[in-house]
Amino acid sequence: MSTVEKIELEKQGGAVSVNGIAIDEASIREEAELHTDVDDPIAVARQSLAIRELLRQRAVELQLVGDNGDALDDAAVDRLLARDLSVPSATRADCQRYYEGHLARFRRNDIVYASHILFAVTGRVPLALLRHEAEAALGRVLAAPETFEGTAKEVSNCPSAGVGGSLGQLLRGDSVPEFELALFDTPDLGILPRLINTRFGFHIVRIDRRVEGEQLPFEAVEADIARFLGERVMHKAMQQYVSVLASRARIEGVDLGETNGPLVQ
Numbered sequence: 001m002s003t004v005e006k007i008e009l010e011k012q013g014g015a016v017s018v019n020g021i022a023i024d025e026a027s028i029r030e031e032a033e034l035h036t037d038v039d040d041p042i043a044v045a046r047q048s049l050a051i052r053e054l055l056r057q058r059a060v061e062l063q064l065v066g067d068n069g070d071a072l073d074d075a076a077v078d079r080l081l082a083r084d085l086s087v088p089s090a091t092r093a094d095c096q097r098y099y100e101g102h103l104a105r106f107r108r109n110d111i112v113y114a115s116h117i118l119f120a121v122t123g124r125v126p127l128a129l130l131r132h133e134a135e136a137a138l139g140r141v142l143a144a145p146e147t148f149e150g151t152a153k154e155v156s157n158c159p160s161a162g163v164g165g166s167l168g169q170l171l172r173g174d175s176v177p178e179f180e181l182a183l184f185d186t187p188d189l190g191i192l193p194r195l196i197n198t199r200f201g202f203h204i205v206r207i208d209r210r211v212e213g214e215q216l217p218f219e220a221v222e223a224d225i226a227r228f229l230g231e232r233v234m235h236k237a238m239q240q241y242v243s244v245l246a247s248r249a250r251i252e253g254v255d256l257g258e259t260n261g262p263l264v265q
Helices: 003-011 025-032 041-061 074-084 092-101 127-143 145-155 159-163 177-184 218-248
Strands: 016-018 021-023 111-120 166-171 196-198 201-211
Touching: 016 041, 021 041, 025 041, 041 074, 041 218, 074 218, 092 218, 111 127, 111 145, 111 159, 111 177, 127 145, 127 201, 145 159, 145 201, 159 166, 177 196, 177 201
Parallel strands: none
Antiparallel strands: 016 021, 111 166, 111 201, 196 201
């Protein structure tokens, strides 16, 4: 491990252990490679591994897996959650309320003409520095919107830089979900006032034009809404479940007060 990596791990609170079971630094570094799209991959890796160890120990306690030190696989997690969690299903009334409160999400053939400036995530630039550079550029183009195309040509890491950042015509489904939400879930035009964070990096987005499509009827999307609401309830139940397990455990080197690792997504 490099000196920089050792310093970073020390900043995060030293060794991590759950009820005396240590999580080694190599595992933390390996896990961090899976979370390069967040501000602090090391912190998320420490939390994620601590959560998995908590669940593994609970599964051993319930004799759902053997106490042989092996990692907890997805099948074992499913057995554990089936044993310990009871999550209610969304009712039709729940789905109807969600639909009526989020009509903009249930449309067809909406078209957005957009442009962006991408600050791409790479292994060469620390994520915090990349975000700082993107926020500084956002501030400049918000203050002088006429500089957007020139800034895109100068600093954007997307092939669209050659045409001033233009992405042309976009439909729902053409981009990753977090980018799509920024494009379609508001009526805004012009440069959006905040960065859009995706797996690819940080985006400064300008909405150039909107063409309205048509509203989908509730019946056409009810099943999708029920599935989404079920996943949301499960996420909340998982957060609470992990918090209960953590309150009973002796945990060192990581704070699980805000449990948000991949196992509770």
